[in-house]
Amino acid sequence: MLDLKLIRQEPDFIKEKLATRNVDPADIDALLALDAKRRELIVKSETMKAQRNTVSDEISQLKRNKEDADDKIKEMRQVSADIKALDAELDTLKDQVHDAAAHLPNIPNDNVPVGLDEDGSVELRQWGEKPNLDFEPKAHWEIGEDLGILDFERGAKVSGSRYLYYMGLGARLERAVYNFFLDQNTEAGFTEVLPPYIVNDDSMYGTGQFPKFKEDVYQLRDEDMTLIPTAEVPLVNYYRNEVIPEEKLPVWFTALTPAFRSEAGSAGRDTRGLIRLHQFNKVEMVKFCKPENSWDELEALTKHAEMLLQKLGLAYHVITLTTSDMSFTAAMTHDLEVWFPNQNTYREISSCSNTTDFQARRAHIQYRDDKGKLQYVHALNGSGLAVGRAVAAILENYQNADGSVTVPDVLVPYMGGVTRITK
RNA sequence: GGAGAGUUGGCAGAGUGGUAAUGCAACGGACUCGAAAUCCGUCGAACCGGCGAAUACCCGGCGCGCAGGUUCAAUUCCUGUACUCUCCUCCA
Numbered sequence: 001m002l003d004l005k006l007i008r009q010e011p012d013f014i015k016e017k018l019a020t021r022n023v024d025p026a027d028i029d030a031l032l033a034l035d036a037k038r039r040e041l042i043v044k045s046e047t048m049k050a051q052r053n054t055v056s057d058e059i060s061q062l063k064r065n066k067e068d069a070d071d072k073i074k075e076m077r078q079v080s081a082d083i084k085a086l087d088a089e090l091d092t093l094k095d096q097v098h099d100a101a102a103h104l105p106n107i108p109n110d111n112v113p114v115g116l117d118e119d120g121s122v123e124l125r126q127w128g129e130k131p132n133l134d135f136e137p138k139a140h141w142e143i144g145e146d147l148g149i150l151d152f153e154r155g156a157k158v159s160g161s162r163y164l165y166y167m168g169l170g171a172r173l174e175r176a177v178y179n180f181f182l183d184q185n186t187e188a189g190f191t192e193v194l195p196p197y198i199v200n201d202d203s204m205y206g207t208g209q210f211p212k213f214k215e216d217v218y219q220l221r222d223e224d225m226t227l228i229p230t231a232e233v234p235l236v237n238y239y240r241n242e243v244i245p246e247e248k249l250p251v252w253f254t255a256l257t258p259a260f261r262s263e264a265g266s267a268g269r270d271t272r273g274l275i276r277l278h279q280f281n282k283v284e285m286v287k288f289c290k291p292e293n294s295w296d297e298l299e300a301l302t303k304h305a306e307m308l309l310q311k312l313g314l315a316y317h318v319i320t321l322t323t324s325d326m327s328f329t330a331a332m333t334h335d336l337e338v339w340f341p342n343q344n345t346y347r348e349i350s351s352c353s354n355t356t357d358f359q360a361r362r363a364h365i366q367y368r369d370d371k372g373k374l375q376y377v378h379a380l381n382g383s384g385l386a387v388g389r390a391v392a393a394i395l396e397n398y399q400n401a402d403g404s405v406t407v408p409d410v411l412v413p414y415m416g417g418v419t420r421i422t423k
Numbered sequence: 424g425g426a427g428a429g430u431u432g433g434c435a436g437a438g439u440g441g442u443a444a445u446g447c448a449a450c451g452g453a454c455u456c457g458a459a460a461u462c463c464g465u466c467g468a469a470c471c472g473g474c475g476a477a478u479a480c481c482c483g484g485c486g487c488g489c490a491g492g493u494u495c496a497a498u499u500c501c502u503g504u505a506c507u508c509u510c511c512u513c514c515a
Contacts, residue, residue: 042472046484053484056496060441069495076495094471243469364469373478374469 001362002104004097008035017107020114020323031100038093045086052079102205103212106358108323109295109332115322121335127306128315130339131397137341138403140395141273144170146403147421152272161271162263162278169421173394173407174281176414178256178387181283181308185384188304190254190285195234197257198225203237206363208329208355215264218278227260231284232381239288240363244377249367250289250297254384256281274392275347281387287380288365291357294378298354301382302334305350308385311410314393315339317346329355336385338393349389352382 007014011032015025055076062069108114113122131137144150149170155163166174186192201224204210209217209229218227228234235253244251259282270276285304289297302318309316321333330353337346357376360366366374398406404422407415 039472042484046472049485050483052495056441059495063441073495080495241469366469375478376469 001101001358002107003357003361004035004101007101008032014107018104020108020116021105021326022116022324023104027100027104031097031104034093034097034100038090038097041086041090041093045083045090048079048083048086052076052083055079099211102362105326105328106331106355108326108330109354111320112326112332113320113322116324117322120322121319121325124318124320124334126315126317127310128313128339130315131341133341133399133401135401137396138399139273139342140340140392143395143399143403143405144274147405147423149173149421150274160278162276164274164277169415169418170391172415172418173411173421174387174391176407176411177390177394178281178283179414180311180411181384181387181390182254182256184308184311185254185283185285185304190252193231193235193238193253193255195228195231195238195255195257197228197234197260199228199233199237200224201226203233203240206237206240207233207359208327208362209233212328216262218260218262228257229261230259230381231255231257231282232286235284235286236359236365236379236381237363239365239377242365243374244288244365244367246367246369249377250287250293253286254283255286256283256387258282274388277388280389283384283387285382285384288360288377289380290367290369291375291378294354294356294380297378297380298332298334298352301380302336302352305336305352305382305384309336309338309349312390312394312408314390314397316349327351327353329353329358331356331358336383338389339397340393341396341399347389347393348386349393350383350385352380354378354380 002014007028011028015023015028018028019025055072059069059072059076062072113120115121138146141150141152145152147170149167151165151167154165158165182192198220201210204217204226209226217229219225220227234257235255238253239251258279260279261277263276263278266276274280285301287297287301306316306318316336316338319335319337321330321335326333333351333353335348336350336352338349339345340347356378359379360376365377365379367377369375394408394411395405398408400406400420402422404420407419407421412419
């Protein structure tokens with residue numbers, strides 16, 4: 001949520017900034033018109049309420065003195081009716097203003113490359129050697145099926161497309177990867193959290209998934225409950241409607257959870273393999289900090305996610321997403337993309353974002369500064385990392401000519417000493 | 424799932440159809456070399472609006488879990504609902 005006062009005071013600045021995110025400037029004008037009308041009605045309504053309060057006091061006095069108050073009561077009967085009518089109108093207007101504001105994305109940071117489509121992202125850095133395979137690399141789903149550790153057919157039978165079973169050492173590898181991530185994260189100072197996987201509408205609104213992106217998630221029938229599309233939702237909402245004691249900042253959380261996504265609109269994309277599933281595991285990182293530190297925290301968050309890939313020995317690069325490619329809530333996003341030999345390309349495995357005060361304002365998460373004033377915290381989130389995609393990357397990058405897969409050194413202890421997955 | 428009790432400031436805790444007690448904590452001041460104690464004062468707010476450069480004053484609205492209703496007037500009465508606690512039931 002953007003600051004309505006800022007929109008009111010700097011409409012041209014907001015229009016210019018949000019135009020880079022495909023927001024029509026007319027939307028801002030429409031919002032401001034509604035807001036002006038709303039404030040006009042507020043003044044009217046509150047003037048009448050002040051009058052009612054005054055006269056009510058007088059009535060109270062008269063009654064106490066056993067004097068006649070019928071005239072005043074009759075007069076107030078009308079005023080109250082007027083107030084009621086006006087407030088009904090005002091309620092509608094308030095909802096409209098709120099709804100319009102809630103659909104506006106965050107203001108991009110000045111350093112974010114401007115781009116109105118997916119291209120134009122800027123590569124920040126590269127790391128690692130792409131594996132030099134002297135055979136035709138197989139896709140991870142082929143490797144997994146051949147080894148009998150991934151079963152997409154039965155996933156489809158039991159649930160549908162974009163579901164699978166991990167079997168045997170496949171399930172073990174998934175577990176090894178997320179335990180490795182969680183251990184690394186907690187060692188770096190993140191507090192491990194095991195949150196709810198089903199959340200209410202207020203939470204979905206607080207992190208910005210609602211009201212705009214309802215079609216992307218799974219909701220429980222006839223209930224205001226949603227399967228989390230990312231652990232970011234329960235982690236950020238942990239402090240919803242709270243004031244975080246200043247001495248606790250910065251707060252660093254990490255959690256392993258499944259993530260549930262309907263993938264509406266992505267029909268035909270990544271239909272095979274572990275890249276795009278309706279249910280996948282992800283280790284998420286969330287940070288709350290003071291505004292002045294959030295850009296440093298974003299850099300540290302990104303570097304930490306990179307370190308995980310480095311320890312796994314997977315080649316990757318880091319890109320800064322363009323204004324229109326970033327998620328709704330982000331002011332800046334760095335994506336980590338890991339190398340996939342079979343596809344001969346980089347694929348996203350982590351997305352690290354600074355949402356500045358955007359989520360904090362929606363979710364009312366504040367702290368008291370040294371002057372005792374309440375300020376919105378800045379909230380950041382990043383994958384550390386997507387587990388399924390990490391498993392896919394390992395299968396492709398560590399595959400051998402005979403169809404077996406070497407276990408990365410750091411995972412061997414987590415695999416019970418297994419160094420190679422074979423048939 | 425059933426029955427009952429509860430939800431009021433940072434915390435504790437009264438209350439009533441007509442200005443939301445009191446205590447603790449906190450903050451400011453007095454006293455003191457300084458502190459403690461004591462005394463005086465401030466203290467609902469993560470909300471909205473007006474005036475403003477202001478997240479400074481001031482004014483108004485709003486405010487006793489949330490949403491409605493009755494009323495000139497609701498923290499109080501009515502309805503619904505969420506959550507917490509206790510007991511029963513059921514379960515892992």
